[in-house]
Amino acid sequence: MVIDCNRANDTTVHFPCLITDHRPLPVHLAFRGISVGAGGRKILHDIDGLVRPGQILAVMGPSGCGKTTLLNCLSGRLKLDSGQIFCNRDPLCKRWKRKICYVLQQDIFFPDLTLRQTLEYTARLRLPDTMSHTQKMQYVDHIIDVLELQHCQDTIIGDYLKRGLSGGEKKRANIACELLTNPSLMLLDEPTSGLDSHAAYSLMQTLKKYAVNEGKTVVITLHQPSSQIFHLCDKLLLLCNGQTAYSGDVCKVVDFFGSIGIHIMPHYNPADFILEQVKSSAEVRQKIIHAAREQRKSSDYPPELRCHNCAYMSDKFNDHSNKLLPNGTFPAIEQEALNSMEPDVRRLWLDTHSHASSSASSETSESDCHFSWPTSFWTQLTVLSQRNFQEARPRMLSKLNWVQTIGLGIMAGLLWFQLERREECLHDIQGWMFFSTTYWMLFAHFGALSSFPPEREVINKERRSGSYRLSAYYIAKMLGELPLTITLPAIYHFISYPMLGFHSPLVFLTLLAFLLLNTVVAQSVGFFIGACCMDMQASITVSALYTLATQLFGGYLATNIPVWLTWMRYLSMVHYAYQNMQIIEFSEGLPILCAQQSKFSICNESDHIPVTAILEAQGAHLPLWANTLVLIMFLVIFRTLGYLVLRYFKNPK
Numbered sequence: 260m261v262i263d264c265n266r267a268n269d270t271t272v273h274f275p276c277l278i279t280d281h282r283p284l285p286v287h288l289a290f291r292g293i294s295v296g297a298g299g300r301k302i303l304h305d306i307d308g309l310v311r312p313g314q315i316l317a318v319m320g321p322s323g324c325g326k327t328t329l330l331n332c333l334s335g336r337l338k339l340d341s342g343q344i345f346c347n348r349d350p351l352c353k354r355w356k357r358k359i360c361y362v363l364q365q366d367i368f369f370p371d372l373t374l375r376q377t378l379e380y381t382a383r384l385r386l387p388d389t390m391s392h393t394q395k396m397q398y399v400d401h402i403i404d405v406l407e408l409q410h411c412q413d414t415i416i417g418d419y420l421k422r423g424l425s426g427g428e429k430k431r432a433n434i435a436c437e438l439l440t441n442p443s444l445m446l447l448d449e450p451t452s453g454l455d456s457h458a459a460y461s462l463m464q465t466l467k468k469y470a471v472n473e474g475k476t477v478v479i480t481l482h483q484p485s486s487q488i489f490h491l492c493d494k495l496l497l498l499c500n501g502q503t504a505y506s507g508d509v510c511k512v513v514d515f516f517g518s519i520g521i522h523i524m525p526h527y528n529p530a531d532f533i534l535e536q537v538k539s540s541a542e543v544r545q546k547i548i549h550a551a552r553e554q555r556k557s558s559d560y561p562p563e564l565r566c567h568n569c570a571y572m573s574d575k576f577n578d579h580s581n582k583l584l585p586n587g588t589f590p591a592i593e594q595e596a597l598n599s600m601e602p603d604v605r606r607l608w609l610d611t612h613s614h615a616s617s618s619a620s621s622e623t624s625e626s627d628c629h630f631s632w633p634t635s636f637w638t639q640l641t642v643l644s645q646r647n648f649q650e651a652r653p654r655m656l657s658k659l660n661w662v663q664t665i666g667l668g669i670m671a672g673l674l675w676f677q678l679e680r681r682e683e684c685l686h687d688i689q690g691w692m693f694f695s696t697t698y699w700m701l702f703a704h705f706g707a708l709s710s711f712p713p714e715r716e717v718i719n720k721e722r723r724s725g726s727y728r729l730s731a732y733y734i735a736k737m738l739g740e741l742p743l744t745i746t747l748p749a750i751y752h753f754i755s756y757p758m759l760g761f762h763s764p765l766v767f768l769t770l771l772a773f774l775l776l777n778t779v780v781a782q783s784v785g786f787f788i789g790a791c792c793m794d795m796q797a798s799i800t801v802s803a804l805y806t807l808a809t810q811l812f813g814g815y816l817a818t819n820i821p822v823w824l825t826w827m828r829y830l831s832m833v834h835y836a837y838q839n840m841q842i843i844e845f846s847e848g849l850p851i852l853c854a855q856q857s858k859f860s861i862c863n864e865s866d867h868i869p870v871t872a873i874l875e876a877q878g879a880h881l882p883l884w885a886n887t888l889v890l891i892m893f894l895v896i897f898r899t900l901g902y903l904v905l906r907y908f909k910n911p912k
């Protein structure tokens with residue numbers, strides 16, 4: 260049920276009409292003793308932090324100090340060497356991970372979709388099937404409203420080649436996509452970088468209002484905030500070489516530095532001041548880190564982060580705590596721990612566990628422990644097919660591609676215009692077939708190869724956030740792009756083949772079918788190589804080698820292949836399509852008349868050359884059905900291999 264969500268007043272940020280059942284729990288986030296290493300060195304060392312619903316925790320520090328690494332840990336994407344992360348005193352588990360959104364530093368989108376289309380597809384994929392389409396669209400409207408994106412909702416996202424949204428609008432779009440899932444905890448990696456001071460402040464203000472009004476918990480990394488932005492944050496975690504330089508209230512940081520003899524000059528931006536200190540001499544840095552360590556022993560250090568509270572935060576406790584007793588109370592050990600909590604934390608903890616317990620008896624209990632997809636396979640397949648079609652259309656059917664196809668169709672038609680059915684013209688008829696199959700093989704292969712790297716970025720981002728199944732994406736990609744893949748070769752065939760010489764509609768359509776099958780197979784191989792090679796240069800080299808070998812062994816350029824190399828012919832996809840086109844073309848219509856000085860021995864007994872003699876001259880023996888079967892096997896094998904590579908070898912962590 261959608262409840263009416265009128266603005267309380269003009270200044271209130273109003274968040275999506277919430278279905279009461281889906282209103283997420285506020286999150287009290289605490290992390291303690293986080294240590295992480297990579298590449299043989301420690302990146303984060305014993306990091307603590309705490310942030311409550313409605314608050315913003317700013318993570319600051321010089322470049323390379325470990326801010327992004329910390330967010331990766333908090334989102335659950337990076338395994339900790341040691342330390343603990345708690346949401347409402349629950350260890351971070353799958354149930355909580357689904358309530359977290361992570362806005363990456365890079366704005367990764369499909370550049371040809373408009374902002375509105377991007378948000379609509381995200382909503383259709385990530386909001387549960389229990390919501391109607393209208394409700395999902397209402398969510399989108401509200402998000403656009405909240406993030407003040409109305410004026411650019413129909414602008415394409417754009418990239419460095421096509422102008423689209425501005426940098427600030429892209430950042431907001433990035434955040435909007437994540438907010439659509441109505442998360443409890445938001446992690447944002449440098450959302451203000453690259454924005455001018457006004458855009459950065461305005462974005463931070465929106466986030467602040469959102470956090471306060473909706474009770475969201477926000478963790479944000481900042482590089483060099485203005486003092487206005489700095490004071491919008493409630494908590495600060497200052498990092499220095501992966502160690503804590505300060506963890507506490509923003510308003511107390513200047514006093515903290517003052518207490519160790521580092522005083523801020525009047526009218527100085529405190530954010531600039533503290534960053535300068537953690538970037539200064541090793542001696543000063545050590546002094547600050549030491550003071551931050553001492554700060555942990557002080558009485559006003561949050562009790563949640565102190566070690567003597569370890570008992571009630573232990574995994575053991577939390578294992579038991581998921582079970583509310585039948586009489587509605589908790590076991591004695593937990594009751595004792597509950598009494599030691601601050602009132603607001605206790606309330607959140609009780610909410611969390613009563614929610615977990617009540618849902619334990621319902622259908623949703625499974626999804627609390629195990630990951631479940633927000634939408635069904637069918638929904639994912641239909642939405643992704645539509646999105647793939649819409650996203651790929653401007654790229655695959657661009658004006659330039661149309662011009663190229665029509666121009667080439669006319670050129671091929673004129674070059675091989677109305678060829679006679681004589682042995683002297685045989686090589687030219689075969690030339691048209693071979694050219695057509697190899698050209699469309701290259702077009703589809705390199706098209707798939709070049710489109711995959713940018714698309715992979717978006718897919719990886721969406722897979723990391725658990726938006727859909729890989730299988731749904733994979734099938735949708737094939738289905739969504741199929742009409743686009745076959746359009747241009749079909750247009751080429753419609754133009755060039757009748758100019759060459761038209762026998763019957765059946766021959767025309769069968770030749771077209773093999774041309775298209777060959778194109779789709781080539782696209783599969785391109786997709787497979789694109790999925791395997793992360794390096795574009797390497798994938799181009801592998802593709803060039805394969806497609807050139809395919810042409811050389813296709814049966815047209817070289818017919819006297821050394822015996823020990825004949826097996827290569829069977830790896831050439833063009834070979835099969837080319838053979839089939841010959842079988843069809845030379846079996847129907849007028850026969851090919853022998854030349855006076857014929858190279859075919861059969862011409863001693865007959866005045867025309869049968870199709871079998873033409874194929875034998877090339878050393879080809881497979882019948883039509885066998886060539887077709889091999890082409891289909893190529894298609895199935897490369898599509899399956901592409902899926903397996905993405906599923907098991909290029910699985911984003």
Ligand SMILES: Nc1ncnc2c1ncn2[C@@H]1O[C@H](COP(=O)(O)OP(=O)(O)OP(=O)(O)O)[C@@H](O)[C@H]1O
Pocket residue numbers: 297298302320321322323324325326327328329
């Ligand atoms: N997988 C890895 N292997 C080795 N070193 C790594 C790895 N990941 C990160 N690092 C190193 O860890 C340090 C912290 O990286 P991180 O990206 O967290 O820094 P950051 O504070 O977010 O930097 P910036 O502000 O420039 O984005 C860097 O020195 C980086 O080179």
